[in-house]
Amino acid sequence: MKKCSVFFFVFALFALPFCTSTKKVATAEPLKLTYASALHPIIMSNCSPCHIPPKGNKKAYDNYANVKSDIDEIITRIQKDPSEKGFMPFKHAKLPDSTIQVFVQWKADGSIEK
Secondary structure (H helix, E strand, C coil), rough: CHHHHHHHHHHHHHHHHHHHCCCCCCCCCCCEEEEHHHHHHHHHHCCCCCCCCCCCCCCCCCCCCHHHHHHHHHHHHHCCCCCCCCCCCCCCCCCHHHHHHHHHHHHHCCCCCC
């Protein structure tokens, strides 16, 4: 009986560390930002009235197509210092870096609409 217990102890000590599951742990892919959920609310609150119809007299950014086509220019302008020519949002404080990063990340994620 004693030999049997020693055998199982030695077996467990050496064999069990090499046992692994064949199932792979699923890694969650980070959620990608979309125009509808991430950019539209920022644009509506920070680019109004200039880029929001009907009062806006600039290119409308209340729609996906226009924002997608101009995203490089938008990022360039919101990253400028308020004293630089072309800074946006005009007549407003500079957007926080975290808000600017939403635009950058949206572009990096593939400019998803919804």
